[in-house]
Amino acid sequence: MIVRRLAEIEGSPREVSGPTWISRRLMLRSDGMGFSLHDTVIHAGTTTEMEYRNHLEAVYCIAGRGSVTVVGGETFPIEPGTVYALDKHDRHVLVADEALRLVCVFCPPLTGQETHDADGSYPPSEAHGKPQGGNDA
Numbered sequence: 001m002i003v004r005r006l007a008e009i010e011g012s013p014r015e016v017s018g019p020t021w022i023s024r025r026l027m028l029r030s031d032g033m034g035f036s037l038h039d040t041v042i043h044a045g046t047t048t049e050m051e052y053r054n055h056l057e058a059v060y061c062i063a064g065r066g067s068v069t070v071v072g073g074e075t076f077p078i079e080p081g082t083v084y085a086l087d088k089h090d091r092h093v094l095v096a097d098e099a100l101r102l103v104c105v106f107c108p109p110l111t112g113q114e115t116h117d118a119d120g121s122y123p124p125s126e127a128h129g130k131p132q133g134g135n136d137a
């Protein structure tokens with residue numbers, strides 16, 4: 001059994017940030033679960049465009065308010081209790097009217113240190129394998 005607490009992750013290599021977010025990576029590929037699990041905060045007043053070409057992601061909001069828009073498509077409000085899933089690798093825009101606290105699951109799992117490429121995606125996990133220096137902390 002793996003038992004881990006957010007307090008252990010804060011300030012460690014499992015805490016990774018981008019310009020609009022900070023992600024505490026509770027479970028990573030090295031944990032062998034087949035998914036990664038993140039406690040992510042999207043900062044208030046920000047807009048983030050993303051497209052996870054190499055991953056599926058489910059996002060469950062536990063605090064804050066905002067919206068997610070499929071590029072060229074529909075906009076959905078986000079509030080605590082809302083889950084969205086990028087089942088078609090949808091390019092999307094996430095707006096945080098208030099700081100959003102999101103529980104995110106990625107499949108395949110992230111290795112650890114990924115931040116968004118210029119196109120808003122993360123590289124395939126193979127490119128972050130241990131020989132290339134992937135974190136896997």
Ligand code: 9YT
Nearest residue numbers: 021023038040059102104
């Ligand atoms: C909701 C979302 O995808 N935010 C960007 C950070 C990502 N969740 C991560 O790496 O944890």
